[in-house]
Amino acid sequence: MSTQQESVESEPEEPESQEVPEDQEMSGLASPQQERLQRKQAALEERERAESDHDMDDDRVHLKVFRYDPEVEGKQEPRFDDFHVPFERGMTVLDALIYARDEFDSSLTFRHSCRQAICGSDAFFINGRQRLGCKTQIADLDQPVRVEPLPHQEAVKDLVVEMEHFYDQMHAVEPYFQDEETPDASELDEQRQSRENREKVKMSTRCIWCGACMSSCNIAAGDNEYLGPAAINKAYRFAMDDREDEEIKEHRLRILEQEHGVWRCQTQFSCTEVCPKDIPLTEHIQELKREAVKKNLKFW
Amino acid sequence: MSQSYNRGLVEDFGRWREFSAGMWAWIFHKFTGWMLIGYLFTHIAVLSSALTGPDAYTGTIQGLESLFLIRVLEVGLLAVAVFHILNGLRLLMVDLGIGLESQDRSFYASLVITGAITVASVPTFLQGVGI
Numbered sequence: 001m002s003t004q005q006e007s008v009e010s011e012p013e014e015p016e017s018q019e020v021p022e023d024q025e026m027s028g029l030a031s032p033q034q035e036r037l038q039r040k041q042a043a044l045e046e047r048e049r050a051e052s053d054h055d056m057d058d059d060r061v062h063l064k065v066f067r068y069d070p071e072v073e074g075k076q077e078p079r080f081d082d083f084h085v086p087f088e089r090g091m092t093v094l095d096a097l098i099y100a101r102d103e104f105d106s107s108l109t110f111r112h113s114c115r116q117a118i119c120g121s122d123a124f125f126i127n128g129r130q131r132l133g134c135k136t137q138i139a140d141l142d143q144p145v146r147v148e149p150l151p152h153q154e155a156v157k158d159l160v161v162e163m164e165h166f167y168d169q170m171h172a173v174e175p176y177f178q179d180e181e182t183p184d185a186s187e188l189d190e191q192r193q194s195r196e197n198r199e200k201v202k203m204s205t206r207c208i209w210c211g212a213c214m215s216s217c218n219i220a221a222g223d224n225e226y227l228g229p230a231a232i233n234k235a236y237r238f239a240m241d242d243r244e245d246e247e248i249k250e251h252r253l254r255i256l257e258q259e260h261g262v263w264r265c266q267t268q269f270s271c272t273e274v275c276p277k278d279i280p281l282t283e284h285i286q287e288l289k290r291e292a293v294k295k296n297l298k299f300w
Numbered sequence: 301m302s303q304s305y306n307r308g309l310v311e312d313f314g315r316w317r318e319f320s321a322g323m324w325a326w327i328f329h330k331f332t333g334w335m336l337i338g339y340l341f342t343h344i345a346v347l348s349s350a351l352t353g354p355d356a357y358t359g360t361i362q363g364l365e366s367l368f369l370i371r372v373l374e375v376g377l378l379a380v381a382v383f384h385i386l387n388g389l390r391l392l393m394v395d396l397g398i399g400l401e402s403q404d405r406s407f408y409a410s411l412v413i414t415g416a417i418t419v420a421s422v423p424t425f426l427q428g429v430g431i
């Protein structure tokens with residue numbers, strides 16, 4: 001640290017180092033800064049052209065994207081930016097965003113990875129509904145397409161939201177297989193699951209942790225400690241798995257029937273409505289409620 | 301990354317146009333529930349006039365029933381109660397895990413039936429009062 005500082009401070013005193021940047025500026029085009037400026041200019045022109053083309057050219061998608069950056073002065077006040085992206089058949093909202101970022105504004109920030117509805121990183125609030133960017137066809141949407149970060153989660157920058165709380169809730173239900181008794185070493189082969197049991201938990205295993213359900217739930221919004229649909233669904237996946245002991249199932253139900261567990265759900269069906277993996281979340285939550293009641297009912 | 305921005309109304313009721321059936325059912329159920337609780341208090345107040353004697357009770361009831369406003373409120377009360385009952389049955393089904401796939405249709409059905417019963421009740425409720 002200290003050596004770095006020294007060198008920075010000493011720089012102005014060295015005549016040579018002062019001259020070098022000047023030389024670069026004089027030589028003009030070679031400087032990376034200038035190149036950057038040129039590219040920026042070109043992008044701006046392209047964007048302007050795109051905007052003026054818009055009337056003649058129906059094949060452009062009008063995107064309205066939420067922009068916000070707390071670290072840059074002048075961007076701290078959230079706004080909507082318009083992008084006119086050339087439409088292609090089969091284009092998804094994510095494709096359009098990627099195009100806008102690559103061609104128009106490289107500072108546009110959003111999460112994405114797999115582009116095939118598997119990683120769960122690109123859930124946005126698109127035209128007033130939580131959807132996966134990569135699983136939403138532009139052709140199915142009304143224009144302009146309004147893209148915002150997920151509601152009820154804090155926006156960190158542009159379309160990126162804080163997911164920490166969601167992950168905490170997911171981990172709170174102990175989402176891993178646990179069995180007290182490890183089978184004997186001699187018979188340490190697969191722990192098989194019956195086909196029927198697999199069918200039962202099948203839908204619940206499809207969760208990709210996108211957070212759309214949690215964002216759509218206004219109970220979760222009002223009660224920060226509520227486990228939320230995704231976490232409860234995760235718990236369902238294990239509680240209903242036959243390979244775990246009764247004892248562990250009871251332990252799982254104890255977690256779920258706490259004050260901020262399954263009983264918070266008031267069956268609004270918002271989560272079921274938005275889940276990109278079509279998991280019947282409300283149904284699973286209701287089933288766990290019944291299990292919890294059954295566990296506590298004693299007739300003697 | 302230390303700061304983040306809260307978007308206020310986008311996150312709340314400002315989105316009402318985008319609410320789906322289940323959400324509306326929930327809102328109406330809460331609303332009608334509170335209305336019924338409110339009614340319960342006036343109901344007890346009116347009934348307790350019987351404590352001072354049969355005549356006081358009859359007087360109160362007749363006085364109230366001659367008011368057009370009260371008749372209209374009664375129609376409203378019926379609508380609220382019917383919806384709360386029907387949606388309550390719907391929620392019972394949801395709790396039992398029956399027919400969760402058609403929860404939106406059962407909500408619309410409760411709305412339609414409520415409307416029909418309310419409209420059908422209007423002649424009875426407004427019998428013999430002028431404005």
Ligand code: SF4
Binds near residue numbers: 209212233
């Ligand atoms: S349950 Fe569905 S909406 Fe919720 S995190 Fe999993 S995949 Fe996303």
Ligand code: FES
Binds near residue numbers: 121122133135
């Ligand atoms: S990019 Fe992976 S789910 Fe959309």
